[in-house]
Amino acid sequence: MEYWKDENEPIKMFVKLFEEGFKDADLSGGLKKVNQLIWFDYTQDGPNCSFWVDCRGGDLKTGPGKPADAPDLTMSLSADDAHRSWSNKLNPVMAITRKKIRVKGSATGLLKLAPKLKKVAELYVKVLKDEGKEGIILK
């Protein structure tokens, strides 16, 4: 991995990112509209390298690993590409076209999140700074 020292580090950042996102009225509103259980699968970088976000029923939750319920949507990619993605430096359509991201399930809800990606990226920079990871912030 280019940006991470082990498989647990990116998951810690991403879970924190979503926990912070849930506190933001705009982002949480957008996530509630998604109304899906999403598994972000980075297991190509290690068996524990994944996390989930549950946007179902207006109650937002997140956690490491694979969700207990079957996910509505699974997005499989590398932890490095996930870093680029949350930094808004990876065009998701391009990544899907080039098979860098593999999607399983319905992604219709995710389209509603497109307008929020810039804001997610801003929040992600803050999280990285708070966690002492300024060195990997993408300009």
Next chain:
Amino acid sequence: MKANTGKIIDVDLSAGTVKVEQLPEEYYTKYIGGSGLAAKLFWERGNFDADALSPEAMLLFMNGPFAGLKLSGASRHSTAGRSPLTGGWGDSSCGGFLAPELRYAGYDGFILTGKAAQPSLLLIEDDKIEILDASEYWGQGATQVTESLKKRFGKAYRTLVIGPAGENLVRYSIILNEGHHATGRAGFGAVMGSKNLKAIVVKASKKKMELVDPERFEELRKELNPKIREALASDVLHENGTAANLIGGMYAGDVPIRNWTSNFWEEAADALTGSTLTETYLTKRGACAYCNIACKRIVEVKEGPWAIPEGPGPEYETIVSFGTLIGSIDLAATCKAGRLCNDLGIDTISTGGTIAWAMEAFEKGDLTKDDTDGVELNWGDLETVIDVILPKIAAREGKLGELLANGSVAASKKIGKGADYTVHAKGLEAPMHDPRGGGHGMALTYAVEARGACHVADPMLFAEMGARYYPEIGFEYELEPRTDENKAEAAVDMVAFGAIENSACFCQFADAEVTIPEWVELFNIVPGYEWDAEEMMRAGRRVFYLKRMINYRFGRTADDDKLTKRMLEPATDGEPEGVEINFEGMKQRFYELMKIDPEKAIPVKEVLVEYDMADEAGAVW
């Protein structure tokens, strides 16, 4: 010859004669089929001096080599000829159910010339081809006529019908297949109307076609159909239709607002997006023949001023052209407007574009009530649009109907004002993708495509989204939409690829999942063109070149490869705010790469020779 039958029908409506003829195989291997084949036939036989609405004008309906295959996306056909809207080359792709039926009946297409003495319909049933009286249908809406024809001939008979607008020679009239699928662009409904042809009806007795390698095709089909259906884009299109990504488009600045004066309207994104249509008015999903994406919408608006019974619903283009483009976010109204446009037989893109221009003209005082029969043209007033303006346009009724029935360019010329805020290329009103936000490469391809501003003449829009990747031909660009970087280079491949798509008559949504090796194999195992990837791309480029040469013979030059002032003004809001498009730089680079003469706007002679077009070169050099 396989897949293609090599047979076309030549119909002289003045003489009332029908002739079936066999085409040389070389026409197919050089020009593919569909719009490419139509261009070749027009080049050989078209009258370049004839007005588009004169009896001498030639109207061509052509299948691609894949028509009739049980393959998602392969059931389109192309209609082509001189456009009555632009005066130049026009071609328009239509999905639905006509293409397979025509192929099974034994034909690759048909050519119409002349003018029938009375309202007529053309009936094609295998070897039986007749011109029948259609006086009883003249003046009726396309929906009613479609239903009447189904009752008269049978449900399995496939129909192409024009509405009253086509009869009245509205220059952006459509031809409607099965009451739902439109040959939308370039105004070919008016050409049918000028020929007194209300409808075309096609039925084959058998559903058979011959392929070069049917066993291998069946294997490939079983790989391709699931791959196409399971793709993320297909899933999204199936679920929420062509407007599925309207929200993303809005935030990118791709969605035009109030005649392209704005690039961002937050409230409109949620109000008009595909998922909102699904949640509010969708009753069923529809599909073209053999397609399992099913991106078509069937809708019902149960109550309110825009109530409509269950039937065809709006595509993205209609939702925007009767939504944000004219200042509205009323989704039910777009459903009603789209339905009415189908029935009257007018193109929702050009109609919306022309009305948006008129609304701005009225706002500026360039149009007054004296010009509009006393009708006020106000942003967002869908009641007036639906109840007054659309019927007036279709009937050419009054000053307003007559003014708008020829499109925005002719209207601005007529009043001597408003050219700066027309939105078109070569006279074709632009679709609902604003290159300032959607991608600067699209500005280039809007300008250089033969038919004018069109988002499906080539897949540049998708390329700039990041949804096109063809490493086998070196197309590996990582394009940033709002810059000119690599856009001319990308356009070189995309215009060729667009020519392949529109000549093979393959849907852009479905073929996004087809790789270059699979494309090549399809051409080799279905019609047997014996191509490699290079030869396939050469054929696409050859078609692109030929259409430009047709335009040259219509009097078009490099001065016509341009966009209007409004389209190139930096956006005043949204994601693309303040960004300038380096249009001239991209155009110059594109000309250099394509070896296009900077004045004539056609390929230099050496290139034509290189592309086995020495004979054609003689007509222009």
